[in-house]
Amino acid sequence: MLKFIGRRLLMLIPVMLGVVLLVFSMMYFSPGNPEDYILGDMATAEDKAAFRKENGLDDPFLIQYFNYVKNALQGDLGTSYTTKMPVIDEILERFPTTFKLALFSTIIAVAIGVTTGIVSAVKQYSIWDNICRFVAMIGVSMPTFWEGLMLIILFSVYLGWLPSSGFTSWKHWILPAVTIGTHSASSIMRMTRSSMLEAIRQDYIRTARAKGQKESVVIWKHAFRNAIIPVMTIVGLQFGRMLGGSAITEIVFSVPGLGNLIISAIKVKNAPLVQGGILFMAVVMSMCNLLVDVLYAYVDPRIRSQYVSGKSKKKTVSKSVTKEAA
Amino acid sequence: MEENILEIKDLTIHYVTDEETVEAVNGITLTLQKGESLGLVGETGAGKTTTALGIMRLIPDPPGRYISGEIIYKGEDLLKKSENEMRKIRGHEISMIFQDPMTALNPVLTVGEQIAEVIQLHHKISAADALIRATEMMELVGIEGSRHTEYPHQFSGGMKQRIVIAIALACDPSLLIADEPTTALDVTIQEQVLDLIENLKKKFGTSMILITHDLGVVAEVCDKVAIIYGGEIVEYGTLEHIYNNTKHPYTIGLFGSIPNFNEKTRRLKPIYGLMPNPADLPDGCTFAERCPDAMECCRSGKIPNIEIEPGHFVRCRKYQSQGGETDGE
Ligand SMILES: Nc1ncnc2c1ncn2[C@@H]1O[C@H](COP(=O)(O)OP(=O)(O)OP(=O)(O)O)[C@@H](O)[C@H]1O
């Protein structure tokens, strides 16, 4: 298992190089110069030249790329053009907010998505199933910014129950978390439903019923334990994406999170921050996927034995070798 | 001895979907005495599994429907029982060995857990004690008890079948329904599993319905035989009746299609044609299409069930002039 994790971590390196190259080229080749945005209209030509020289912006593309990678490997993601703070510090300052938001949203999403998905599957084609599926379809097709705005109109403007922006109390988390959570609940619901429908039809469910087991236990212990893997995959993917900051929702609710940070950095071509931010997102997402893969092995003994078999194969080989030697 | 543990009367089960109605089981009547073994024999699609699931009240609904009939178990009609009452019966009073051992076990639970589950459901004992009982059951069916922490995929097909048997027998059921317990297994393992079931049956005094399409297996294990065709029982009697005084053309055909070393037949005689689609059963005798002795009168009306000798029933017009007719089912 550890070997598997180690191998996966090694595989991160080429992925990261690719991500950096991509983002780097996008920042390099897109029109506009950072010094124009950062230094403002009042800056003289000399100021601008000095800025370019200081940040190595006149070097050829490949040199710039290699320098960036070299520094990044040493843990230095550069300094932000605007705040002159190390990029990594800026990111880590924003990350807890994004993390909490992602966590709340995921809890909401899983709670709603999994329960409605199971109800839908168990009572397939019933009125409940139809309602759930209809709502889920709306949920998937509704853009988050629109849903966010509607929630603000309803709960902040019209009813006045919840604040729409500013982050001072727990109440501020509710609307953004609900916006992100309901959106991802829809896809979790659809995945849970289809995966449960398949599990419920299996013979071992009939075996469990033939034992005299209660229907609720049959559903949760026997069916859901088997249906959980695709659900985990989609939850993991969504959580990883949320950890990168749900940019649009963060802007709608002015959440001081990672997504907001990167968007404002893009606007002024603050390249170190954009590159660092996206690299960070990629790492976080890969970690998230790795975690999900490890969890697979935890819930499914067949996957677990695949990891172990690498070891046991070696054992049998060494055994046969010793036999031959004897 | 004359105590009937199970009496099925005129049981009819259909699968009803928007497109079609599959008439899987049509008016089956059976009795099973305590300690007795009944062989339910028929080709694929005859309605054997449906009958078995029908007794367990495990017909998938939708599309399955009980159209009519009674299933009297120890004097009470199972079809009138609530789901709660049925749960106490399943796995405890009546248990079932399923057709396909490869898929009958839950892949994410250890076999120990799966056996212990049924024990804990029907006995007031702790989880730890249930697990100990489960390992004892495993030893009983010939698998090391220490393997209880392993998962189904770590066992061979024959071993999985033994686990399924262990689950079915864990609570000493009064009635065991074995749905083709050996068809998924190779011949040597088949023998072992049959011996195992036989021994356990003797040990616990269990009554059994053995579902199979193998007449050889029936001769080995059963006291009574019911031949099922197109969801109807076409011939029913003791082992003696069916093997030595075969009457129904379909049963005769079945015997013709197994090798007989005493008579040195040169070739097996298969029954030509296919069983009619249960979604579209013909009028009259369902076997008429394939029957060598079919007459004009076979193709319409209700075919009477004739008691050709005491306890030996044949559903065929050929014997209408002989023996007492029992109608009403
Ligand atoms: N869930 C279902 N929905 C619709 N039709 C079904 C269903 N289950 C079984 N049937 C139909 O009912 C008929 C009887 O099926 P059943 O499973 O009882 O046959 P069987 O005698 O057990 O056959 P086999 O020897 O292949 O196991 C078949 O025609 C089958 O197609």
Ligand SMILES: [Mg+2]
């Ligand atoms: Mg069957």
